[in-house]
Amino acid sequence: MINIDELKFDSNGLIPAIVVNSATKKVLTLAYMNRESLEISLEKGLTCFWSRSRQELWLKGETSGNYQHIISITADCDKDALVIAVKPDGPACHLGTESCFENKLWESDEEEEFSLEALMKLIEGRKTDKKEGSYTTYLFEKGLDKILKKVGEESTEVIIAAKAQDKAETIYEISDLVYHVMVLMIKAGISLDDISKELASRHVIDKKVKQEKMTK
Helix, strand or coil: CCCHHHCCCCCCCCEEEEEEECCCCCEEEEEEECHHHHHHHHHHCECEEEECCCCEEEECCCCCCCCEEEEEEEECCCCCCEEEEEEECCCCCCCCCCCCCCCCCCCCCCCCCCCHHHHHHHHHHHHHCCCCCCHHHHHHHHCHHHHHHHHHHHHHHHHHHHHCCCHHHHHHHHHHHHHHHHHHHHHHCCCHHHHHHHHHHHHHHHHHHHHHHHHC
């Protein structure tokens, strides 16, 4: 762990701060901090920046309610830039979008960017805008019982592959299971954020249990 005195602020007393969603790892915004705003951020556990245009402190969410709860702050190797992982209460951008970085300039034709969030959006799209010949659309049309049956079948396939200690097959079957569980999530109105929050709450409980065991 380093301390604030080791950071290198520029000639204007500022340091760039890249804010990312701690759950999705998506870049939310790029802002600047001075020593005072960083100290406020550390004290409150909320991002506070220095507005270069208004020349004043800016506590993110103070007017919009879209606070950013700090999970961690990490400096780069030169200690002149920060990455701040946060749990956001709402959109990061003043335009109402999740991230300030939404205007794509270039994308490779050979490789597509993959994320669970993008897959969820694709699955949801197959539910709202039904596509003929789509297996996902077929599952939604058949309804909950069909989806649950597939989740059950894929769970069994995972168990069989894992029992056989076939790593490649286990990866394949887990991927099938994850996909069908995501279809179920869309059907049930459950988001990835809902799951992240539940797992995060369990992490806290597990941490407390470990601490209690250590004190005994």
